[in-house]
Amino acid sequence: MESTEFLIVGCGPAGGTAAREAARRGIATVVLERDPVVGAKRVCAAGLRPGFCEDFDLPREIVHLDPPTITLTTVKRTYAFQVGPSHTTTREELDGTIAALALREGAEIRTSTLFRGLRREREGVVVEYADTKAGTRRAIRARSVFLAQGSSARLDDVDPRFRHAGWNAGLITCLQYRVYPARPAVPRTYSTLEMHYYVSPRSGHNVIAWMFPKRDHLSIGLGIQAKIPGGDLRAELDAFLATVQERLFAGVPYTVRTEGNLLYGGLPRPAIGADGVMVGGTAAGLVDATTGEGIHEAATTGRIAAEAVAAGRAAGTQDPAAVYERGVKRAFYGRLRRRQRLMTMLERKPARFDVLFDQLERTPRFAELLQRDRNAFSPMEWMYLYGQAAKFSLSALRV
């Protein structure tokens, strides 16, 4: 049987980064990617955290804009905050560039291949997949496997230890329009990331909506944490688009490309590493419930997986999956669990969004620390954050 050292499923930011960083360390790496072209079908607003390109050594050319402002809008009003600045791109450019860099490091990327399942043998993990272009079924043995197939990951049959009872309830139905205005929108459009939080007057569901500007188009979309019929979702997005157009490109003709996908906004998966198999990115449930951000988390899990495989090779005996699980939990679980609890609390009484945003506006240091949020706070900063959190909780409970 064909064999490799490191087998990766999915070539999104998690899988692509794992491939690039493992291959760079001389680890024989094969990636299985379902799509014929990496990144071409990914639906995403593609906002990147400040410093993302530097952190992951990516060329600046993939960046469309560097919006220095983020606005958070509720039914009551809009709150504006200065950010890093953040960046916007498209997933065909981001994922395609990471994949090209992984190839350059020596990784092999097999497109049009569909992961089917795996079994563990004494000599390693055997992964079965379909080559959808050739119409054949194939198998490959690997010492370590990284599963990074995004929100479509169904892992219950792969390994019962990766089961997550809350997975389906955490799925968010998203619809996005790429809007191409015939003339540029008003200038402030291109310096602002917009997030909107409201309750749908049509369905009563909580909605998170966004407008992220790109060089030649605007990503205008929304997500609802429920199964919503396609027609209703489209009506919801059309209503939101009309409000954006009125403010930013009134009277300007435009064309639209429609995109739909699932996002995950629940708690992270309880187990993400066992006997040579690691789960990363959105497949591990690592998405910020308050913003929908997950590219940074995905790429970081790819990096941690590559490091764990390299360390396992050096040590010889230690299961990289156990090292990986510890590393990822330390990096993300505390923050993402807090974000998920916060989102649940806010959505239960949406007036609480104003309590939080108002407090952030009045205390810029609080807003600045929340953006940083990388598990790197000093004891004084933690005390300050706990104080602000207590203040918010008391005010929110009065709503």
Ligand SMILES: Cc1cc2nc3c(=O)[nH]c(=O)nc-3n(C[C@H](O)[C@H](O)[C@H](O)COP(=O)(O)OP(=O)(O)OC[C@H]3O[C@@H](n4cnc5c(N)ncnc54)[C@H](O)[C@@H]3O)c2cc1C
């Ligand atoms: C509408 C929307 C807007 C978003 N906006 C943002 C944003 O602005 N900023 C941000 O940081 N995050 C955003 N996110 C979240 C972000 O998209 C994810 O966090 C990120 O894509 C996770 O990367 P990943 O590598 O884990 O998975 P993915 O990017 O989903 O990649 C998974 C890859 O696996 C492949 N695959 C799937 N199944 C198989 C299989 N069986 N066999 C082989 N390959 C397979 C897929 O084709 C894909 O290439 C958004 C998500 C959505 C849906």
